[in-house]
Amino acid sequence: MSYRIETTCVQGGYTPGNGEPRQIPIVQSTTFKYATSEAMGKLFDLEDNGYFYTRLQNPTNDHVAAKIAQLEGGTAAMLTSSGQAASFFSMFNLCSCGDHIVASSTIYGGTFNLISVTMARMGISATFVDPDCTEEELNAAFRPNTKCVFGETIANPALTVLDIEKFARAAHAHGVPLIVDNTFPTPVGCRPIEWGADIVTHSTTKYMDGHGVAVGGAIVDSGKFDWMAHAEKFPGLTTPDESYHGITYAEKFGMAGAFITKCTAQLMRDFGAIQSPQNAFYLNLGLESLHVRMARHCENGQAVAEFLAGHPKVAKVTYPGLPGDKYHALAQKYLPNGSCGVVSFDLKGGRQAASVFMKNLKLAAIETHVADARTCCLNPATSTHRQMTDEQLAAAGIPAGLVRMSCGLENKNDLIEDIAQALDAVE
Numbered sequence: 001m002s003y004r005i006e007t008t009c010v011q012g013g014y015t016p017g018n019g020e021p022r023q024i025p026i027v028q029s030t031t032f033k034y035a036t037s038e039a040m041g042k043l044f045d046l047e048d049n050g051y052f053y054t055r056l057q058n059p060t061n062d063h064v065a066a067k068i069a070q071l072e073g074g075t076a077a078m079l080t081s082s083g084q085a086a087s088f089f090s091m092f093n094l095c096s097c098g099d100h101i102v103a104s105s106t107i108y109g110g111t112f113n114l115i116s117v118t119m120a121r122m123g124i125s126a127t128f129v130d131p132d133c134t135e136e137e138l139n140a141a142f143r144p145n146t147k148c149v150f151g152e153t154i155a156n157p158a159l160t161v162l163d164i165e166k167f168a169r170a171a172h173a174h175g176v177p178l179i180v181d182n183t184f185p186t187p188v189g190c191r192p193i194e195w196g197a198d199i200v201t202h203s204t205t206k207y208m209d210g211h212g213v214a215v216g217g218a219i220v221d222s223g224k225f226d227w228m229a230h231a232e233k234f235p236g237l238t239t240p241d242e243s244y245h246g247i248t249y250a251e252k253f254g255m256a257g258a259f260i261t262k263c264t265a266q267l268m269r270d271f272g273a274i275q276s277p278q279n280a281f282y283l284n285l286g287l288e289s290l291h292v293r294m295a296r297h298c299e300n301g302q303a304v305a306e307f308l309a310g311h312p313k314v315a316k317v318t319y320p321g322l323p324g325d326k327y328h329a330l331a332q333k334y335l336p337n338g339s340c341g342v343v344s345f346d347l348k349g350g351r352q353a354a355s356v357f358m359k360n361l362k363l364a365a366i367e368t369h370v371a372d373a374r375t376c377c378l379n380p381a382t383s384t385h386r387q388m389t390d391e392q393l394a395a396a397g398i399p400a401g402l403v404r405m406s407c408g409l410e411n412k413n414d415l416i417e418d419i420a421q422a423l424d425a426v427e
């Protein structure tokens with residue numbers, strides 16, 4: 001039985017039996033007991049479902065992953081220790097040394113670095129494409145050794161909106177899956193699988209947790225990509241895994257289960273980037289109110305963006321919910337119920353104005369974080385990018401007066417009044 005998304009946020013992934021705990025139990029145990037070696041052997045051979053060591057699987061994590069799979073409309077999911085681990089696993093589950101990735105150029109900086117520096121050291125190359133490129137330009141980025149396409153529904157912090165259908169068409173025309181990082185909208189705002197994405201990733205650290213409590217990630221498989229139809233491209237899924245008793249994942253687990261089973265059995269086994277059951281429990285508390293919170297984050301983001309757009313000291317506001325925004329049309333298509341709580345804006349007075357503005361904020365805290373219940377903001381020029389000159393910043397598309405504000409769950413009028421008084425202090 002499948003329910004509407006609000007109900008899945010609250011009740012998905014875990015249905016207790018008679019007399020069992022109402023809330024998902026935290027299984028705080030590294031290991032699990034068996035009566036016979038034969039019983040345990042079946043688990044090692046992936047012949048039976050069950051638990052033997054928490055680095056591979058834990059019941060708490062599995063319940064929470066199952067909820068996220070239901071939310072995204074996928075067939076299988078897994079949790080990871082962080083969003084970075086989810087991004088890495090989602091690509092490395094498909095790519096080996098000598099392979100190639102096509103990625104949107106506006107993806108999160110951590111993912112950009114992962115692909116362009118760290119995965120490059122593993123012999124995996126990449127071509128970055130402007131998310132607004134034509135289909136022709138996009139198709140030209142593919143090579144015979146391309147194994148996946150990576151994009152972000154709403155990019156952090158660029159706030160570009162991905163044309164998921166365009167990217168899915170190009171990926172599928174070249175026989176590879178589209179991976180979409182859906183961290184910012186969450187499945188409450190957009191379900192990329194419905195638009196053609198094959199794999200969805202999350203930094204659950206952001207809105208899914210939503211309270212600034214636990215770093216985590218998730219990977220969801222749509223179950224729609226036919227690995228066997230492109231068997232020569234994905235030998236890791238379509239030929240026997242000698243490190244796992246000669247299992248061929250795509251044969252044994254089918255389209256619905258092959259990707260996540262391989263990712264768990266190989267990558268989690270070898271890299272060990274597991275989310276702790278305690279953190280999975282916190283994550284689930286966040287998920288229980290995700291639908292309620294996202295509506296408020298979007299409402300506050302929209303109100304703050306509209307206020308800033310009409311303010312004389314503000315040069316430019318970037319927010320997909322504003323009618324004048326470059327991505328408004330795409331946002332209306334993919335994010336009809338609102339985009340997110342993150343707004344970025346450029347102060348006319350540059351670095352100095354940003355510094356005075358930030359200093360005078362009372363409610364909004366200065367933090368390297370987004371998607372928290374509490375409003376926070378950051379001026380890249382005086383913090384994360386402080387080593388760069390104004391000219392270098394402008395070239396990177398980050399004006400010195402740029403402020404990224406993540407609107408929390410407070411009353412929107414309090415947020416606007418706080419911003420207004422801090423702008424008053426700017427010369």
Ligand SMILES: *Cc1c(COP(=O)(O)O)cnc(C)c1O
Nearest residue numbers: 082083084108156183203205216
């Ligand atoms: C934060 C973030 C990540 C990285 O996630 P961590 O949980 O910090 O490792 C990846 N993608 C997006 C869009 C993010 O915002």
